[in-house]
Amino acid sequence: MLSLRRKDLVCQQVVELVTDYLEGTLSRRERRRFESHLRACPNCTAYLQQIKTTVQLTGTIEWEELTPEAQADLTDLYRRWRSE
């Protein structure tokens, strides 16, 4: 029991493994340790959730519309190519 406990992950290690966990690149054993830490640790669970929210928000970034000048430039480029 003691040797098992010694192998438990601590929070500071967990936050460094979050991306590997989400990318599915942890070994089965590492994954088990990671998930068992999460079950016992609301703080790391909250942290993982924040990373997921961060990724989700980053995916909804809205880009500026093209300026009319940029659009005109690129339309020119298209017509140049057509006439090549």
Place this chain on the structure above:
Amino acid sequence: MEADDELLAQLRNGNEEAFVMLVARYQQPMLRLARSIASSPAVAEEAVQDTWMGVLRGIDRFEGRSSLKTWLFRILVNRARSAESHEPSQASIGEAHAVNPERFDADGHWADPVAPWTEASEARLDAAAWTPVLKAAIDDLPPRQRQIVLLRDVEGLSSAEACDVLGVGAGNQRILLHRGRSRLRGIIEAQMKKG
């Protein structure tokens, strides 16, 4: 919104409007990515223009083995890099800690844990409201982290596609993604605290 494949087919049929729609969709993310590689905004802009010309000229040779998006970004990275005389910097992978080490005690447990972003903050998690904050935060990332975050989390490329576009190994890609995401989370957290 029409799918890329649909636009590609129309573009092959000589539809100018399809080109304009493609440009509208990718011009900004491409500029962002080019700026993380090129030494000046002018060089970045030129690389993007070159890419569009390369796309038009190569459209009949594009076999669709990768997605159109991946192909676009790969051309762009090549153009932007070749516009630079120096090799892409391998330095500066960024901060080594996902979270400030001072927030943990000597045993590595949280001393200053994160506060869950729940109902109270939900209204502030409105996506549009975060756009300016996140754009600024992404622009502020070290270039290699910025490139990965743009491709993976903004544009939604898979890790294999991002590795292919940037010519980085899977392990490095993951480290860069990890640093980038960690930093963005920290910025959102700081902003939440400010209210």
